[in-house]
Amino acid sequence: MSAEPADSSEAIRECCIRLLARREHSRLELKRKLEARDFSRTEIPAVLDTLIEENLLSDQRFAEMFARTRCENGQGPVKIRADLQARGVDAAEIDRSLELVDDTWLNYCRAAWRRRFGVAPSDRREWSRQARFLAGRGFSAELVHRVLDEAANEKENTDT
Structure with a gap:
């Protein structure tokens, strides 16, 4: 004591x-x-x-670790940014930490989609459901559209 x-x-x-x-x-x-x-x-x-x-x-070290861990858990940059802001990390540090994994966001979004769904949406309602899930995980609308469009294209290619 x-x-x-x-x-x-x-x-x-x-x-x-x-x-x-x-x-x-x-x-x-x-x-x-x-x-x-x-x-x-x-x-x-x-x-x-x-x-x-x-x-x-170090807020910088924290932000890098946090972003990397959250990416690996299937979260996107929008959600990670909001979580880091809530933890008091300044915008410059957040930008720096997100840039470290910037080139892999599409891969993380694909992986999150595959883990949850793995099958392309069959109709507009299912497309919306899958898009909401990915958006809720913090992926941008651009990434969500890209992943779901790729899935639809793959489905069309395998159906022909």
Whole structure:
């Protein structure tokens, strides 16, 4: 048991290190978690600034990891962007992290479609249902149309 009070900078730092050891966090996420644990709101910013200076906390690293993980789980750039904004990552960092996987969005959209459906829509209602699913996963309308059009073309080619 530590002899220091719960509000000390050292206790805040130790808590941050434990949280960061599990996974990357954005500055805002850590701030919220620390505030929820009743640490001093006046000491938290200074500790977070120190962690950033020591490169233990990085919104850029967090955004890259977050975008990569969410892509692999079948989410698109629109949803990922919104989630990163909600976690306090600035627009420039979001753009940078999404550019890292920019060339693979179409492949991720195809994979999400295949996992869920795998069969081209047979009518307009089914097309709309599949499009809503992909849009809900955060893929742009352009990507959704492209994937569903490809599926329809493949279906036509195999039917002939």
